[in-house]
Amino acid sequence: MFCPVFMSNKYPLLNTIDYPSDLRKLDKSQLKQVCDELRLFIIDQLSCNPGHLASSLGAVELTVALHYVFDTPNDRIVWDVGHQAYGHKILTGRRGVFNTNRKFKGISGFPNPKESKYDSFISGHASNSVSAALGISVADEMQHNHHNVIAVIGDGAMTGGLAFEGLNNVCVHPNNLLIILNDNNMAIDKPVGGMSEYLMDITTSKYYNRLRFKTHHLLKKLGLMNDNKKNRFVRFANSIKNMVSGSSNIFEGLNIRYFGQLDGHDINQLVKVLNDIKNFEGPRVLHIKTIKGKGFAPAEQSATIWHAPGLFNPETGELIKSKDAENISLYQDVFGQTLLELARKNDKIVGITPAMPTGCSMNIMMTEMPDRVFDVGIAEGHAVTFSAGLAKEGMMPFCNIYSSFMQRAFDNLIHDVAIQKLNIVLCLDRAGLVGADGPTHHGAFDISYLRCIPNLIISAPLNEYELRNLLYTAQLPEKGPFVIRYPRGKGVGAEWKNQEMKEIPIGTGKMMKDGSKIAILSLGHIGNVAKDAILSFKNDADKFAWYDMRFVKPLDTKLLDEIAQKFKQIVTIEDGSLKGGFGSAVLEYYSDNSADVKVKRIGLPDKFIEHGSPDDLYKMLGMDKKGIYNALKALLR
Numbered sequence: 299m300f301c302p303v304f305m306s307n308k309y310p311l312l313n314t315i316d317y318p319s320d321l322r323k324l325d326k327s328q329l330k331q332v333c334d335e336l337r338l339f340i341i342d343q344l345s346c347n348p349g350h351l352a353s354s355l356g357a358v359e360l361t362v363a364l365h366y367v368f369d370t371p372n373d374r375i376v377w378d379v380g381h382q383a384y385g386h387k388i389l390t391g392r393r394g395v396f397n398t399n400r401k402f403k404g405i406s407g408f409p410n411p412k413e414s415k416y417d418s419f420i421s422g423h424a425s426n427s428v429s430a431a432l433g434i435s436v437a438d439e440m441q442h443n444h445h446n447v448i449a450v451i452g453d454g455a456m457t458g459g460l461a462f463e464g465l466n467n468v469c470v471h472p473n474n475l476l477i478i479l480n481d482n483n484m485a486i487d488k489p490v491g492g493m494s495e496y497l498m499d500i501t502t503s504k505y506y507n508r509l510r511f512k513t514h515h516l517l518k519k520l521g522l523m524n525d526n527k528k529n530r531f532v533r534f535a536n537s538i539k540n541m542v543s544g545s546s547n548i549f550e551g552l553n554i555r556y557f558g559q560l561d562g563h564d565i566n567q568l569v570k571v572l573n574d575i576k577n578f579e580g581p582r583v584l585h586i587k588t589i590k591g592k593g594f595a596p597a598e599q600s601a602t603i604w605h606a607p608g609l610f611n612p613e614t615g616e617l618i619k620s621k622d623a624e625n626i627s628l629y630q631d632v633f634g635q636t637l638l639e640l641a642r643k644n645d646k647i648v649g650i651t652p653a654m655p656t657g658c659s660m661n662i663m664m665t666e667m668p669d670r671v672f673d674v675g676i677a678e679g680h681a682v683t684f685s686a687g688l689a690k691e692g693m694m695p696f697c698n699i700y701s702s703f704m705q706r707a708f709d710n711l712i713h714d715v716a717i718q719k720l721n722i723v724l725c726l727d728r729a730g731l732v733g734a735d736g737p738t739h740h741g742a743f744d745i746s747y748l749r750c751i752p753n754l755i756i757s758a759p760l761n762e763y764e765l766r767n768l769l770y771t772a773q774l775p776e777k778g779p780f781v782i783r784y785p786r787g788k789g790v791g792a793e794w795k796n797q798e799m800k801e802i803p804i805g806t807g808k809m810m811k812d813g814s815k816i817a818i819l820s821l822g823h824i825g826n827v828a829k830d831a832i833l834s835f836k837n838d839a840d841k842f843a844w845y846d847m848r849f850v851k852p853l854d855t856k857l858l859d860e861i862a863q864k865f866k867q868i869v870t871i872e873d874g875s876l877k878g879g880f881g882s883a884v885l886e887y888y889s890d891n892s893a894d895v896k897v898k899r900i901g902l903p904d905k906f907i908e909h910g911s912p913d914d915l916y917k918m919l920g921m922d923k924k925g926i927y928n929a930l931k932a933l934l935r
């Protein structure tokens with residue numbers, strides 16, 4: 299692979315900046331060049347080592363301005379989601395290792411305080427920055443340190459409930475929080491909802507903004523904006539501004555001073571305004587307008603594709619598709635296509651996605667049936683409760699949420715769905731290890747945290763066809779809440795397109811292969827790896843029986859009884875946490891029924907798994923073909 303970055307010295311000024319202290323030595327007039335080189339560096343690097351491109355390109359000027367104006371790491375920056383923080387990583391001691399970004403044993407693709415003191419807080423899941431930065435700022439004030447604390451949050455993440463909760467709380471405690479709203483009018487897909495329309499409105503109303511600015515300056519002159527810690531003055535000033543402009547500002551309504559909007563690519567203006575408002579006390583919002591993918595034409599034009607584009611040619615913008623297993627479908631596409639087919643036949647079916655229509659392929663149904671798919675914004679809890687409301691009135695919602703993001707909606711599922719036993723199909727994409735996104739994104743815990751909830755059916759397909767059949771089964775009448783978890787990436791090449799859909803009886807597993815000594819019970823896609831491990835035994839392969847259990851709840855207890863009759867040694871395999879997972883469920887059943895069997899469990903250990911390719915990670919954990927083979931071999935002995 300041609301990696302331009304290793305061959306040329308295109309970044310003379312950037313190469314002199316190892317840390318923000320180096321940046322701060324530069325003259326303001328040099329900052330534009332820093333931005334240009336930083337942007338080029340990100341494009342070059344990501345062309346041969348994929349990552350989150352468009353968001354980081356859009357945040358280049360903001361990143362340079364923040365590290366130039368503020369005394370980082372003493373002043374703290376909290377990046378929301380963190381996928382826009384590549385520039386931050388490069389300017390804070392990680393330029394030399396940036397080519398290891400997201401790779402196994404390399405630096406993380408998201409800010410992580412374990413990696414650098416410049417990373418103030420963990421990032422990965424959206425909308426936590428306001429709350430986290432508020433906590434940091436309040437702690438800082440309580441300890442009389444008086445540092446600046448800055449939350450950088452996108453317009454997409456600002457739609458998340460957690461961000462609203464944080465905003466609501468911001469004016470209550472003494473703090474010095476600066477919230478930078480990095481508004482590119484994009485999430486991964488187009489942003490949705492009232493907040494995003496509102497931001498468009500305040501953005502486009504120049505008259506309104508000019509008037510507010512003028513009023514603000516007047517109030518400052520009159521001394522009414524000086525004592526910033528005294529909320530009543532801010533509130534008073536805000537109401538005057540609202541009166542004068544004839545329109546209210548949502549942030550000012552919450553008693554947070556609002557500045558904006560500003561061209562987020564004008565480095566000089568950014569530096570000036572940040573310097574201006576840096577020493578104001580009390581909470582402030584600075585609203586900047588940026589372009590997602592700024593400086594790389596293909597990314598500016600198609601920000602969704604270039605959110606995380608994979609390999610590409612930096613000169614032409616051509617995406618380089620992997621030729622590996624081209625004919626094999628992604629699980630998400632099996633979901634998307636099958637959902638559309640089901641929806642064509644059943645007009646009660648609706649799709650719900652919290653801001654991931656492209657990521658989960660619900661955009662397939664969205665294109666044909668825009669009125670029956672609801673993108674609800676980055677709002678997993680709301681997505682589940684909204685689905686519950688739909689189900690209560692007789693609709694058949696398919697709510698698709700990535701496994702790790704589903705963690706946000708735990709109570710919604712218990713309180714709003716499970717207790718009422720509503721007919722909802724909850725599709726958990728990206729279950730198991732997701733790879734380069736790492737611990738914030740691995741779908742490691744869903745089996746454990748769902749298994750304890752009464753009324754749930756929890757299933758995992760072995761392959762594409764089984765996913766199709768589970769989707770079909772789940773929408774049949776009166777099944778109650780039905781979870782289907784499946785991994786990121788490709789299936790195994792099982793025929794599924796245009797295949798007739800068949801009902802799978804709830805709570806039934808299936809013997810895939812008989813054997814004489816050891817029974818292997820797998821849940822979901824990882825069963826294919828178990829099968830390969832068995833087949834590598836060649837002559838001894840007939841010693842292993844293999845069962846695709848399909849459901850972790852309800853368990854196929856009839857099948858478990860039969861297995862216990864025949865085998866003394868049982869092995870469970872799952873791509874989820876061992877603590878409370880599928881293997882635990884099997885153990886509990888055998889223990890409760892005094893079965894005389896030994897159970898060895900293979901699954902994810904009780905720790906956060908780092909980032910890296912799924913192959914590297916499963917190998918590290920002994921869950922690849924060879925690892926499973928070795929575990930089985932030890933048992934055979």
Ligand SMILES: Cc1ncc(C[n+]2csc(CCOP(=O)(O)OP(=O)(O)O)c2C)c(N)n1
Nearest residue numbers: 353422423424452453454455484485486653
């Ligand atoms: C809780 C949660 N849900 C969904 C996601 C997936 N996700 C990652 S980035 C993103 C869009 C963020 O949009 P915005 O905050 O506007 O940032 P931008 O990419 O536009 O810079 C989404 C939905 C996530 N990271 N966390």
